[in-house]
């Protein structure tokens with residue numbers, strides 16, 4: 001090796017990079033893929049993504065776009081048709097009133113959130129982050145230079161967040177309150193009146209509530225709520241949405257942010273210096289998803305609800321495992337702390353590691369989401385796989 005090409009270990013990467021770690025959910029994807037390549041028959045409850053295929057009419061729209069050479073650059077925030085479709089679908093389903101210019105389409109909801117925090121947060125600004133949180137929240141905040149201020153919710157209260165809990169965490173440095181309902185990983189659905197009260201706190205203080213609503217359609221309480229419906233606080237609300245879960249489109253990478261025009265302008269400025277727009281044919285597929293038949297959403301939601309009941313009763317049947325009933329999203333978040341201290345087991349990560357190696361079941365340890373006692377299972381898998389995984393887990397825990 002020439003002296004001009006230092007080993008990676010000796011390279012000076014940016015200090016910013018040291019503020020974050022690799023996504024724990026995606027690390028499980030990599031680990032499971034490695035074991036699978038080595039011949040292991042893994043039941044994968046790791047990364048949360050729909051097991052359904054993208055509905056045919058959406059796929060056809062993407063294919064058609066490519067055939068029609070709709071393969072060039074588009075405006076940064078998305079083609080007008082897509083921005084209008086996002087705004088009008090949201091208005092119809094959630095009672096919001098966003099105009100197309102208040103919409104920015106991005107390469108996935110995660111990137112929309114990343115950009116929003118980059119444009120809102122300065123070095124040292126505080127971001128209120130309820131625990132448990134989706135693993136990437138803390139890293140995205142840290143990369144923007146922000147300081148996460150954690151607000152613990154409690155398992156005994158269904159991991160529910162209240163405005164009072166958020167209020168107690170506010171300081172003059174608070175810039176953003178980051179909420180997520182239905183919640184990844186707990187499945188908790190926050191009471192709409194509490195979310196609205198949190199938006200009022202943001203409004204009173206002239207700060208922002210950023211609401212990650214990627215699972216808004218996967219709500220089993222019979223409600224469907226978006227903070228976008230609180231129209232008179234619009235200047236202090238940013239909605240993050242995604243087509244990934246709603247239409248089984250994770251790999252297409254299409255998400256969006258909704259917010260006041262000044263913010264969507266800032267997002268376009270930033271995005272114009274990174275990805276530009278999301279991919280052109282994907283945008284056409286997105287238009288088909290949002291304006292075409294919507295019955296696929298209910299079909300999938302009904303199946304997730306069935307799988308939810310199956311996973312919770314399976315987990316509750318394992319002696320020593322406790323599990324809340326998740327009201328939304330597609331995650332179960334069982335408490336496995338009764339096994340700590342058995343043999344070599346000290347942490348939930350020890351359990352997740354042994355489950356993967358000894359029982360070939362992939363899960364994500366709760367530490368990734370800010371809690372000690374839990375592991376996360378994504379139950380967006382075929383019912384047969386779910387049962388196989390539960391059977392393996394039962395046997396594994398019985399042997400501890």
Ligand code: GLU
Nearest residue numbers: 023025026046047048184
């Ligand atoms: N949101 C999913 C999860 O939590 C997808 C993976 C990711 O981007 O983290 O597993």
